[in-house]
Amino acid sequence: MNWLNDNVNLLSLIGAAAIILITAFVAGKYIKQMKTDKSTGELAEENWDGIGEYKNPLPIGWAVSFLGLIIWAIWYFLAGYPLNGYSQIGEYNEEVAAYNTKFESKWANPDEDTLMGMGEGVFLVQCAPCHGITGDGINGKATDLTSWGPESAIVNTIAIGAKGSGYPLGEMPAGLLDPESAKAVAAYMVEKISKAGPSKNPDLVSTGEALWATCSACHGEDGKGMAGSSPDISNYGKPEFIVNVLNRGKKGMIGSMPSFNDGRLTDIQKFAVGKYVNSLSQ
Incomplete structure (x- = not known):
């Protein structure tokens, strides 16, 4: 690569050479003055162990050099590199964006088998290191995804609480309801709120509706989380529920799961990961 073919690089080299020459000239001038000149002028009122400081004006050469470097730096970052020039990072980002556009176009309407295959592939790369190849959480080190989605998982969550999602209304404490009331709420939730039912306990749905106020205080009457104040459970048992968790991230026992809403x-x-995770509990 010939650096002189790049105008910004050429200007940078010229500027660097000018700085070196000016520095050498100014340094030589003041070194010479130090050998011949004697200090004169008005001293400042402060002194340190009897050593005073002259009220000399700022050297013109130094001031011009200082201001020139500031102007050069502003130009360099706004009009030269890195904002207005080629970079490997920029080229990589453009290639990734183009590939993602092509990918989304190609798989805009995948069939069920394609979704499951895609979800399994992403899961094994991104999720399995913590949750295990089978999604069982590796003996409690991470969330057991094989228990996500069923009605029984709601009962378990009510019993042990839910932590680590960082919603404005805070974490869900354990033991909000007794076991029988939790079963009733779970029945109402899957059949009427998320509509992922039918419930395995249809006779408890009406009881769960009466107890729903315990949950709606944070999740809202419709279970949608009151505009992000708490988790949206209206899509529990569906791929969209998993997508919400992926987008937000979650703090777990062995660390924090990052947000996958970063591109x-x-x-x-x-969505494919959501489909695949749901299949683990069936």
Whole structure:
């Protein structure tokens, strides 16, 4: 690569040479003055162990050099590199964006088998290191995804609480309801709120509706989380519920699961992961 073919690099080299020459000239001038000149002028009122400081004006050469470097730095970052020039990072980001666009177009309407295959592939790379290949949580080290989705998991969550999602209304404490009341709420939730039912305990749905106020205080009457104040459980048991968790991230026992809303996965990939995770509990 010939650096002189790049105007910004050429200007940078010229500027660097000018700085070196000016520095050498100014340094030589003041070194010479130190040998011949005697200090004169008005001293400042402060002194340190009898050593005073002259009220000399700022050297013009130093001031011009200082201001020139500031102007050069502003130009360099705003009009030169890195904002207005080629970079490998920029090229990589453009290639990734183009590939993601192509990927989303190709898989805009995948069939069920394609979704499951895509979800399994992403899961094994992104999720299995913590949750295990089978999604069982590796003996409690991470969330057991094989128990996500069923009605019984709601009962378990009410019993042990829910932590680590960082919602404004805080964490869900354990033991909000007794076991029988929890079963009733779970029945109402899967049949009427998330509509992922039918419930395995249809006779408890009406009882669960009467107890729903315990949950609606945070999740809202419709279970949608009151505009992000708490988790949206209206899509519990569906891929969209998993997508919400992926987008938000979660703090677990062995560390924090990052948010996958940073572009590393496309929307269709996250939906595919949701489909695959749901299949683990069936």
